[in-house]
Amino acid sequence: MKPIIQVENLNFAYKKGEPILEDVNFLVNNGEILGITGSSGSGKTTLLYILKGIIPHLIKGKLKGNIIIHQMDIKTTKISKLAHSVGMVFQDLNTQLFSNTVREEVEFGLRNLKMDPALANNAMEELHISDLANKAPLNLSMGQKQRVILASIIAMQPKILLLDEPSVHLDSKNRIDLKNWLLELNENKSMTILIASNDSWLIGNMCNEVFHIEGRKVTRKSRSELIEKQSEWVWKNL
Amino acid sequence: MNLNKFSQVWVIIWTYFKISLVIGVQVIVFLQYSAFFHIRWILLLIEITLGFVIRMDVRKLIPLAKFITINLIPIFLIFYFVEYDWINTLVSFGDFIIKILLMLLSVVLFSETTSQYTLLLSLSKIGVPKRIAFIIMNIFSFIPILSEELRSVTLSQKARGYKFRLRNLKPILVPIILSLLDLSINLSISLESRGYEL
Secondary structure (H helix, E strand, O other), X not given: OOOOEEEEEXXXXXXXXXXXXXXXXXXXXXXXXXXXXOOOXXXXXXXXXXXXXXXHHOOOOEEEXXXXXXXXXXXXXXXXXXOOXXXXXXXXXXXXXXXXXXXXXXXXXXXXXXXXXXXXXHHHHHOOOHHHOOOOHHHOOHHHHHHHHHHHHXXXXXXXXXXXXXXXXXXXXXXXXXXXXXXXXXXXXXXXXXXXXXXXXXXXHHOOEEEEEEOOEEEXXXXXXXXXXXXXXXXXXX | OOOOHHHHHHHHHHHHHHHHHHHHHHHHHHHOOHHHHHHHHHHHHHHHHHHHHOOOOHHHHHHHHHXXXXXXXXXXXXXXXXXXXXXXXXXXXXXXXXXXXXXXXXXXXXXXXXXXXXXXXXXXXXXXXXXHHHHHHHHHHHHHHHHHHHHHHHHHHHHOOOOOOOOOOHHHHHHHHHHHHHXXXXXXXXXXXXXXOO
């Protein structure tokens, strides 16, 4: 089976002489759930931006290496083309919402990709926001906003889902729901999921393996290995 | 709402009709014909009834109303320094308020009845560049975002002991400008990652 994400010799720096990531090599197979951990400021979001193609196209920086996602080279493919196969949920909630109603927000991506807008109904039902369909997204609570954004991404049915700190605004019940939805998506649609988070509960319950970023290097570690090394990562058993 | 090719055309034509109506209202207000002086009340009444017909949410007008009120106070003083007579000032000021209401209500009615995506579609059909269509689309959702941002920034600065003074606006202005810049960048990234080509 061909790996869905292929990263070779990745080097990145926002400014010359201040490298963020050095010599990064990894492969991700189809249908894996992986966490991305590391202390804040270590480059979790940067790595996700590179995988989504935002970094060479929208945010400038010194990027070297081969990054191939779903048989597309990041450096030559437009972000709007990548939207078919890579969906990303960003950290800041308010900056992703702009429509008058929740339904328009979920249909926006589908219309851009010329998919059937009726797919929005399924996504809204999956995330239990059908009753909010005619409300304004700006007036919702944080947890509801998060679910609206997740629905708008999931509706496009991407192959790879990138989540940047998905659980910061959620309460414990919503966190358990989020975990269950993600596991369901992974099982039913064999979606590859990458979660950048410092939420030890979410990562510990979802991912068997983790990309740990430390000192500009990305290493693939199993969950037990990380628990042994870092005492602050105390995880409940499944 | 599943638009097929045929009904999509009608939606776009309807949007053009609405855009031309809105521009028409602005032109009538600016040209100041004497005929306009007699029909302005009728126009205002028509707009208010239209607002009732589409069951507009009045709460959406509150941030707009605040914004206008803050701006009207200095304008009232300017009118006074032109006329130097309180009664004449009130008359011309009332005239001014009616004009402003006419213009603003027409724009608000338009934004209430048009979805963002239809606006984008109809603008790009007549060859407006996508970047400019993006700006026009965001004008309508900008004022509520601005007022929300203003509220949260003022609250957080007051929590740290800030007192509102006209000559000490820096603690409010700097975070707002920075967060708006941040918002525009992140919004464009988010749109592009959902398949919109900028």
